[in-house]
Amino acid sequence: MTLAIFxxxxxxxxxxxxxxxxxxxxxxxxxxxxxxSVRQLYGEEVARRACHLWLEELxxxxxxxxxxxxxxxxxxxxxxxxxxxxxxxxxxxxxxSS
Numbered sequence: 001m002t003l004a005i006f007x008x009x010x011x012x013x014x015x016x017x018x019x020x021x022x023x024x025x026x027x028x029x030x031x032x033x034x035x036x037s038v039r040q041l042y043g044e045e046v047a048r049r050a051c052h053l054w055l056e057e058l059x060x061x062x063x064x065x066x067x068x069x070x071x072x073x074x075x076x077x078x079x080x081x082x083x084x085x086x087x088x089x090x091x092x093x094x095x096x097s098s
Contacts, residue, residue, distance in 0.1 A: 023067060026067070026069055027067070027069055029069075030069035030070065030072070030073055031051060031054055031055075031073075033073075034050060034051070034073050034076065034077070035047050035050065035051050038080070046080070049080065049083070050076060050077070050080050053076040053079045053080055053083075054073065054076040056076075056079075057072045057075045057079070058072050
């Protein structure tokens with residue numbers, strides 16, 4: 001499944017640049033798997049929000065950062081969980097244990 005987000009990117013990449021194409025394929029696969037998992041568990045609306053968060057995490061990386069798609073997914077999943085109140089902050093945990 002090609003996500004609409006990346007189909008435009010493929011059109012703009014020169015055929016000779018196989019390295020860029022590989023990076024986009026890897027990102028597409030990771031984001032696609034994340035979207036599918038969230039959609040199966042929580043529905044399409046939450047899956048769209050998850051994809052938005054994933055892309056925000058991706059764009060927040062410094063340009064020289066080595067791409068680790070799984071870390072982008074983990075960060076987006078963490079933010080999604082926090083937005084639904086599934087994760088308590090470390091400060092909350094420390095206060096409740098005092």
